Amino acid sequence: MNNTLNTQDTFTTAARLGLTEHETQLVLQILGRNPTFTELGIFSVMWSEHCSYKCSKPLLKKFPTTGSSVIIKAGEENAGILDIGDGWAICFKIESHNHPSAIEPFQGAATGVGGIIRDIFTMGARPILLANSLRFGEIRGHNPQALHNRRLLAGVVAGIAHYGNCIGLPTVAGEVSFDPAYEGNPLVNVFCLGILRHQDIRLGRASGPGNPVIYVGAKTGRDGVAGASFASRDLTEDSKKDRPAVQVGDPFTEKLLLEACLELFQDAEAVVGIQDMGAAGLTCSTCETAARGNSGIEIELDLVPQRETDLDSFSIMLSESQERMLIIARKGHEDRVLNTFKKWDLDAAIIGTVTEDGLMRVNQHGTPVAEIPARRLTNEAPIYRLLAQPPASSTHIPPQPNLNNLELTAALGALLSSPTIASKRWIYRQFDHMVRLGTILSPGHDAAVIRIPIHEDSAESPAYKYIALSLDCNGHHCALDPYTGAQLAVYECARNLACTGARPIGLTDNLNFGNPHNPHVFWQLEQATEGIAQACIHLGIPVTGGNVSLYNQSPLGPIDPTPTVAIVGLIDDPSHITPSYFPTPELDIWLLGHPYGHLGGSQFAKEILGKKSGPCPQLNPEQELALHHLLRQLIAQGHIASAHDCSEGGLAVAIAECCFHPLHPVSAHCDLTCFLNPPAQTCSFAELLYNEFPTRVVISANQNNAQKILESAQAHHIPATKIGRTTPHDSPLTLQLANHKLTFDRAQLYSSWATALESIMQLQPTT
Amino acid sequence: MKWGIVRFPGSNCDQDLYHVIRYILGQKATYLWHKDTDLQNCDIIALPGGFSYGDYLRCGAIARFSPIMQEVLAHASRGGPIIGICNGFQVLCESQLLPGALIRNRTLHFVCQHVHLLGEGPALKQTKLYVPIAHGEGCYYNSPDGLKKLEYENQILLRYCSPQGTITEEDNPNGSLNNIAAICSPNRRIWGMMPHPERACEAALGSTDGLTLFRCFLQQISTA
Numbered sequence: 002m003n004n005t006l007n008t009q010d011t012f013t014t015a016a017r018l019g020l021t022e023h024e025t026q027l028v029l030q031i032l033g034r035n036p037t038f039t040e041l042g043i044f045s046v047m048w049s050e051h052c053s054y055k056c057s058k059p060l061l062k063k064f065p066t067t068g069s070s071v072i073i074k075a076g077e078e079n080a081g082i083l084d085i086g087d088g089w090a091i092c093f094k095i096e097s098h099n100h101p102s103a104i105e106p107f108q109g110a111a112t113g114v115g116g117i118i119r120d121i122f123t124m125g126a127r128p129i130l131l132a133n134s135l136r137f138g139e140i141r142g143h144n145p146q147a148l149h150n151r152r153l154l155a156g157v158v159a160g161i162a163h164y165g166n167c168i169g170l171p172t173v174a175g176e177v178s179f180d181p182a183y184e185g186n187p188l189v190n191v192f193c194l195g196i197l198r199h200q201d202i203r204l205g206r207a208s209g210p211g212n213p214v215i216y217v218g219a220k221t222g223r224d225g226v227a228g229a230s231f232a233s234r235d236l237t238e239d240s241k242k243d244r245p246a247v248q249v250g251d252p253f254t255e256k257l258l259l260e261a262c263l264e265l266f267q268d269a270e271a272v273v274g275i276q277d278m279g280a281a282g283l284t285c286s287t288c289e290t291a292a293r294g295n296s297g298i299e300i301e302l303d304l305v306p307q308r309e310t311d312l313d314s315f316s317i318m319l320s321e322s323q324e325r326m327l328i329i330a331r332k333g334h335e336d337r338v339l340n341t342f343k344k345w346d347l348d349a350a351i352i353g354t355v356t357e358d359g360l361m362r363v364n365q366h367g368t369p370v371a372e373i374p375a376r377r378l379t380n381e382a383p384i385y386r387l388l389a390q391p392p393a394s395s396t397h398i399p400p401q402p403n404l405n406n407l408e409l410t411a412a413l414g415a416l417l418s419s420p421t422i423a424s425k426r427w428i429y430r431q432f433d434h435m436v437r438l439g440t441i442l443s444p445g446h447d448a449a450v451i452r453i454p455i456h457e458d459s460a461e462s463p464a465y466k467y468i469a470l471s472l473d474c475n476g477h478h479c480a481l482d483p484y485t486g487a488q489l490a491v492y493e494c495a496r497n498l499a500c501t502g503a504r505p506i507g508l509t510d511n512l513n514f515g516n517p518h519n520p521h522v523f524w525q526l527e528q529a530t531e532g533i534a535q536a537c538i539h540l541g542i543p544v545t546g547g548n549v550s551l552y553n554q555s556p557l558g559p560i561d562p563t564p565t566v567a568i569v570g571l572i573d574d575p576s577h578i579t580p581s582y583f584p585t586p587e588l589d590i591w592l593l594g595h596p597y598g599h600l601g602g603s604q605f606a607k608e609i610l611g612k613k614s615g616p617c618p619q620l621n622p623e624q625e626l627a628l629h630h631l632l633r634q635l636i637a638q639g640h641i642a643s644a645h646d647c648s649e650g651g652l653a654v655a656i657a658e659c660c661f662h663p664l665h666p667v668s669a670h671c672d673l674t675c676f677l678n679p680p681a682q683t684c685s686f687a688e689l690l691y692n693e694f695p696t697r698v699v700i701s702a703n704q705n706n707a708q709k710i711l712e713s714a715q716a717h718h719i720p721a722t723k724i725g726r727t728t729p730h731d732s733p734l735t736l737q738l739a740n741h742k743l744t745f746d747r748a749q750l751y752s753s754w755a756t757a758l759e760s761i762m763q764l765q766p767t768t
Numbered sequence: 769m770k771w772g773i774v775r776f777p778g779s780n781c782d783q784d785l786y787h788v789i790r791y792i793l794g795q796k797a798t799y800l801w802h803k804d805t806d807l808q809n810c811d812i813i814a815l816p817g818g819f820s821y822g823d824y825l826r827c828g829a830i831a832r833f834s835p836i837m838q839e840v841l842a843h844a845s846r847g848g849p850i851i852g853i854c855n856g857f858q859v860l861c862e863s864q865l866l867p868g869a870l871i872r873n874r875t876l877h878f879v880c881q882h883v884h885l886l887g888e889g890p891a892l893k894q895t896k897l898y899v900p901i902a903h904g905e906g907c908y909y910n911s912p913d914g915l916k917k918l919e920y921e922n923q924i925l926l927r928y929c930s931p932q933g934t935i936t937e938e939d940n941p942n943g944s945l946n947n948i949a950a951i952c953s954p955n956r957r958i959w960g961m962m963p964h965p966e967r968a969c970e971a972a973l974g975s976t977d978g979l980t981l982f983r984c985f986l987q988q989i990s991t992a
Contacts (some may be wrong), residue, residue, distance in 0.1 A: 087795045162878050166902070167819040169780020253778050253822025346777065382985075433880045434819075443974075446925045452972065454787070462791050575972070605936050 002369055005035040014038065019047035019230045024132055024383060031155075031377045039314045039363065040371045042227065043378065046281040046319055049233040050551050053382040057549040060527055063534040064544035070506060071489070071543050072199065077277065079120045079205055080291075081545030082197075083507045085174050085466055085571060089455050090202070093194035095134070095511045097550035097566050100232045101247040102189040105162070105238055106156025110189050112225075112251040113302045113321050113753040114164040117193040119277035122259050123268050123326065124645075126195030126201035126733065130451055132174040133166045133191045134472045134565045139183035140420055140535035140761055145510065146184065151762055153187050160250075161191065167252035168259065169299065170431035174449035176472050178421040178649075180607075182480065185555030186236055190511040190548075192472065192567050194454050205276035205286075207329045207355045208294035212273055213729050214287070214353040214747050215335070216260045217342050220324040222308035225321025228280065234641050235516055236555045246321075254324040262326065271337045276328035284378075286327040288361045291375035294329075299351030299362040299373070302319070314370040318363060329355060346649060352506040354410030387391030389527045391519035397481075397616040399599030401607045402687045409686055410743045412609050416650045416691070417657060419608050423757035424661075435744060445663070446581045446644055448499040450572065467572040469503035475649070476561035478602045482617035483525040487532030489565045489618065489695055492625045493648055494568040495540055499629040500644035500698060502577035502636040508537055510547040510566045515559020517551050525562040525663040526551075533564060539622050542568070544729055577636050580644040582662035583669065583727045588701040590669055591710060591726040592635040594628055596652050597684055598694030604649045605691035618694045625696045626717065631717040632698060640706040640713070647697045653690035653736065655671075655699045660727075660734055662749050672737040699725055769986070770796040772810030775833045777802065780969030781817030781853065788966045789814075802834040813840050813848045816857025817902070817964060826869070827870060827905050837863060849989040850958045853926075854903055855942070857950075866951055866960045867918065868875065868910035874943025877985060878904040882945065883941055885949055886929040889922045891956065891988040892952040893956060896928070896933050899963040901949075906962040908944035908951075913925035918951060926950035926961060928967075957989055968971060 004241055005013060015025040028036055028044050036044070050056055066075045073082035080094040098113025114131060119676070121128045135157060138150040165172045168762055170193070207214070225248035238694070265271060274294060275288045283305070291298040302317050312320075330338045335351060342349035361378065363371040404412070416422055429444040442450035448471035454463040472496040479486030510533055515522040537544055553560045572578055600606045601615025633643045635693045647655040652673075660668050676689055702710060705725065714721035734750060738745040771789045775782050782799065789797040798808055807813065822828035831837065837859075844850055845867050849896030860866040873879055880902040885923040887895035910918065918924055927947040930939045940947045942962070950961030 159877075166878055166904070167780075167822065168879075169818060251822070253819060253824070256780065256819075257777055301899075361882070429883055431878045435880060435900050435902060435964070436780060436784065436974075438787060438967060438973060441972055463787070517862075553881070 002034065002372060004037045004317065004370065005036060008035060008674035011035050011041065012113065015041055015588045016699040018042060019049065019234065022043050023574050025117050025701055027383060030373065037370055039318055041371060042315045042371060043284050043371055043502065046227055046230050046284055047088050047378040048382050050430060052281050052285060053234045054549055055383055056387055056551065057512065057526065058384050059386055060530040063530055065538050066536065066543050068543040073202065075546040078087060078106060079123050082124060082202060083545060085135045087455060088199055089196060089466065090199055090717055091194055091196050091468065092121055092124045092570065093192065093509055093569055094120055094546045095190055095192040095361050095509045096548040096567065097513060098122065098189045098191065098512065099186065099550050101228065102157055103186055103236055103264050105247040106153045107160040108247055108249050111164040111243045111324055112248040113189055113191045113256050115159055115250045115252065116279045116751050117191045118168065118255065119279060119326065121195040122262055123203065123205065123275050123277045125201045125283045126265055127199040128170055128193050128195040129439065129453060130194050131170050131172040131192065132470060133161060133172065134175060134474065135177045136183040136188035136476065136563060137179050139181050140179055141765065153534050155762065156432055157187065157189055158428050164250055164252045168256045169436050171434045171436050171440055173434050173441060173451060174444060174470050175425065177428060178424055180476060180561060182247065182476060182561040185557055188513050188553065190564060190565050196568065203266060203269030203272060203275050203476060205290050206274040206294040207290035207296050207298055209273055210296060210355050210357045212332050213330050213335050213351045213354045213419060214298055214300060214355065215330050215338055215349060216325065216352045217328055217349040218347055219251065219254050219322060219492050220306040220308040221312065221317055221320050222322045222350055223316055223320060226316055228321040233552055235552050238671065248323050250323050257345045257347055258324050260327060261342050261347055265338060265341045268337055269333040272328055272333055277329050278325040278327060280321065280571055282321045283320060286357040288375040288378040290327065291361055292379040296342050297356035297358045297360040297362065298353060299356050300367040302363065304350050304352040306348040306350055314363065314365045328349055344421045371597060373437050381489040387517050387523045388520040389524040392521050397601065399601045399615045399706065400610050400612045402582060402610055404687055404741060406741050409690065410745065412605065413653050413657065413745065414750060416604055416608055416654055417750060417754040418757035419604065420758055420761060422604060422650045422654060424755045425758065427757065427762060438632055441578055442501060442580060447500040448503065448577050469498045469501045469570040469572055471497065472565060472567040473618055474563050474565040476563040477613065478617050478644045479529060479563060480561040481602050481615065483528035483562045484532040485617045486604040487529035488536045488620055490564060490566050491533055491536035492620065492695055496568050496698065497628060498568060498570035498675065499632040500579065500581065501572070502579045502633060503572045505540060505542050505568045505570045507545045508542050508566055508568045509545055512549045513553050513560065513563040513565065514553040519559065522559050527562040530560055533566065539626065543729050579636050579641065580643050581659065583659045583667045584642050584644055584666050585729045586729045587741065588725055589704050589707060590671060590727060591700045591702060592697060592724050593631065593714060593719055594697030595720045596677060596689055596697060598688065598692035600688055600692050603651060603691055603693040605687065606650065620695055627717045628696055629700065630718050631714060631719050632712055636709060639672065640709050641700045642704045643701045645699050647699065649693060651691040651693050657734065657750055659699055660747055663752060666751065667728045668728045668730055668732040668734050669725055670728055670735045672735060673724060674739045675722065677739055761765045769796065769808065769811045771812045771814055772800045772807055773814045773816055774800045774836055776820035776834060777803060778820045778822050779816050781819035781964065784966045785814055785816045788969045792969045792979065800836055801825060802836050805835050805839055807839050807843060812845055812851065815852040815859050817854030817856060820855055820859065821905045826862070827855060828862040832862045842960060846947050847949050847955060847957055851985055852960040853964055853966065854962055857962055858905070858959040860958065864966055865958050868908055869903050871907045871909050872905050879941050883940065884929050884931050884939065884965065885926045886935065887925055887926055891984045892925055895980060897974045897980060899965055899968045899977050899981065900962050903962055906942045908948040910945060915946060921954050923951050923953055923954060924948055925959065926963065946972050959985055
């Protein structure tokens with residue numbers, strides 16, 4: 002090998018690229034010689050946390066990954082695959098693009114969407130929907146930070162809209178919240194789901210020595226070089242200099258790439274393996290396909306389509322230019338592949354072949370520039386067991402407000418217009434959430450419900466599968482108690498699905514944490530993964546894959562631990578699809594579950610009392626699961642008209658939200674007197690109205706079903722209490738607490754909730 | 769009736785339109801590839817929504833030069849019926865089969881929501897419809913004279929309105945002049961609209977008013 006670095010340069014360059022001294026020693030040992038600059042670059046990206054999960058892998062092993070419906074397990078391929086019956090399957094995954102979005106929100110978010118879509122269609126699936134989970138710092142106010150955070154929000158939303166709308170995928174669900182903990186380090190997690198027939202599954206494997214390796218899609222440029230390493234560092238004041246590490250997205254090219262790949266897959270023979278070039282680009286796609294195929298790969302960089310001349314081998318191997326795929330074709334079928342991409346006006350070039358020796362061999366101008374055993378870059382990358390240490394225990398006293406009626410009344414309006422709780426219409430209106438004619442419950446409901454046509458071409462009228470999707474995570478809860486907080490996220494997600502009538506079938510997670518070398522942060526990660534694992538085992542659902550995003554911290558410190566989860570569910574009968582909003586006046590309103598709890602971790606404590614402290618809400622997993630069963634049973638029996646879970650803002654906010662149908666709103670009169678002074682405890686008005694304990698759902702039902710609801714609830718050991726009636730939309734919304742009656746103008750409440758985000762986004766900085 | 773749905777690179781409502789024509793309207797439909805030069809004996813040409821050629825340059829500006837568009841122009845000159853939805857409407861304006869232009873929404877944001885529409889002219893009369901829009905560049909623009917001509921020739925098909933059916937600035941989602949959402953050619957056989965009727969043909973999706981719109985179109989081209 003020519004061009005190897007001398008030993009001193011090896012260590013200084015390796016350090017600059019983010020490899021530790023120990024890792025550099027390992028590189029020397031693996032190669033048995035000094036590396037070239039390109040080889041060091043390859044090791045640095047493949048051994049980054051982003052690609053290797055070197056710090057998180059031991060924790061991820063706790064997740065349940067098997068189940069009767071699992072076809073492809075988590076970690077085996079680019080995304081897991083689950084059976085949904087009748088020969089069809091779904092493939093879904095969530096992924097973060099936090100660091101790029103922090104410094105270039107539009108392109109950062111857009112390319113995040115592009116990347117997750119490729120992860121899905123590389124499996125042979127047709128992507129059918131998108132969703133997202135976003136976190137930003139405080140956006141209210143005229144100060145420069147708030148202005149910057151509004152710019153980040155506007156840029157991220159526009160970026161997601163740009164990519165998703167153009168490629169023609171509906172963005173059907175999301176969750177967004179705002180907290181100073183995300184100041185300087187917003188979170189952008191994007192989710193994609195696709196469908197496929199069982200026989201159409203494609204794998205990212207390079208097998209069959211002599212098979213050609215074909216590069217397809219956009220040309221390689223200098224953008225996003227070593228982005229995976231950039232994403233595996235803390236964000237600092239200097240991170241703006243890393244802007245070249247952010248990729249630039251072209252959804253139009255990806256749309257062509259998507260259609261061309263799916264068209265090519267109709268030929269069962271032509272493609273042996275396929276992998277997208279995402280993080281670590283050509284490097285990752287070549288060594289991962291080789292490692293999975295127990296083979297080697299040899300490529301010549303001169304054959305790679307390039308956007309500019311004189312690209313060096315380091316840049317070509319580490320570029321994260323978007324909209325590119327690597328295809329391992331079957332020998333003799335090269336023309337089929339090349340012609341398909343030509344039809345779609347895309348570049349396609351044979352750049353190498355599959356070999357037998359297990360080596361990833363890279364040549365440029367006919368000269369070797371890298372020669373590394375592929376498995377040493379992937380499966381056999383170093384793994385670390387980091388130190389976990391809980392923070393010193395602090396006193397966890399729940400915040401105790403003492404508010405009069407007037408203040409309590411004002412609190413509801415204030416909570417409804419706080420950005421975390423307010424309507425997200427300003428955001429989802431920018432996303433095409435209806436294309437592909439599948440969106441049955443659109444953004445605004447507890448979970449999105451989508452119909453998926455199957456057998457469209459053979460049948461007179463298409464048959465459908467109905468799936469539900471929800472994303473959740475309350476970073477505030479996780480900051481107080483990462484184990485319980487993560488569990489709460491999983492159960493809330495499952496509860497949201499149950500409210501629409503769905504049963505959960507699988508989960509994907511996006512673990513957003515700070516720097517894992519901080520023992521407190523690593524402890525949070527350990528606790529949160531344990532919480533997710535236990536909750537999934539209890540719910541009987543597999544984790545089908547996901548993403549780990551560490552080093553989410555700015556000079557202000559680490560973010561709140563944010564283990565975002567997305568759960569996909571199935572609805573067997575479309576008549577069971579249940580909305581969140583009260584549909585008509587003259588219905589009974591019920592609370593399933595009990596309403597008690599303290600205000601720790603609540604939006605009320607944060608927004609009204611200014612306290613982000615106290616104990617985390619408590620969870621009873623058995624009750625929670627029983628509630629889900631009860632909901633699905635009541636829905637299947639046709640006993641309830643709507644169901645909405647209580648989450649941020651507690652019971653009062655949940656009741657109000659049920660009255661906010663955008664087209665046909667109704668109002669409500671609720672009497673909560675029966676909940677005051679429960680046995681053996683005292684419960685203040687504020688605690689009753691605004692605590693955020695889980696395991697409770699507000700439903701509406703015809704009064705004739707009262708007996709049935711009571712009986713079913715009793716059988717599941719879930720308290721069921723009739724708390725009021727729905728009323729015409731122009732009646733006031735009232736909450737009765739013994740002698741105290743809180744009265745709200747429904748239309749006014751709605752308007753403050755519906756327009757809050759839009760008004761905030763129009764704030765101008767003071768000059 | 770046989771419909772031909774043109775697929776440009778970047779079209780993304782082509783499958784939705786196919787679904788509605790074939791399964792809801794119960795008519796024949798086929799796809800026409802943008803590089804083709806044969807309309808395959810289709811009676812109606814449909815230009816679907818999407819981002820043809822990535823909306824680069826201007827929406828619909830490049831699609832206009834696709835080989836298939838020469839055939840579509842010939843079809844139009846023979847009096848053949850054409851419907852353009854969203855990006856299809858933009859292509860029709862760029863091809864000068866319909867007058868005016870569609871420019872960036874007043875808010876500069878993409879907007880996806882249901883809107884209330886009020887029909888006018890012989891085909892749609894005073895029909896009130898509730899149909900989604902989804903576009904970033906749907907602000908209809910024309911010169912004062914052009915607008916006068918449209919009004920005079922009864923070429924306006926739909927305007928954005930309030931739930932009660934009044935034409936107000938508040939209910940104009942994109943800044944279109946005179947709240948114009950859809951227009952037709954003077955011979956009434958070429959229809960262009962920003963709303964997506966194909967997204968409102970099934971109760972499961974929230975509205976069936978799109979079906980009314982398609983039926984009015986079919987009625988119109990069978991009589992005119």
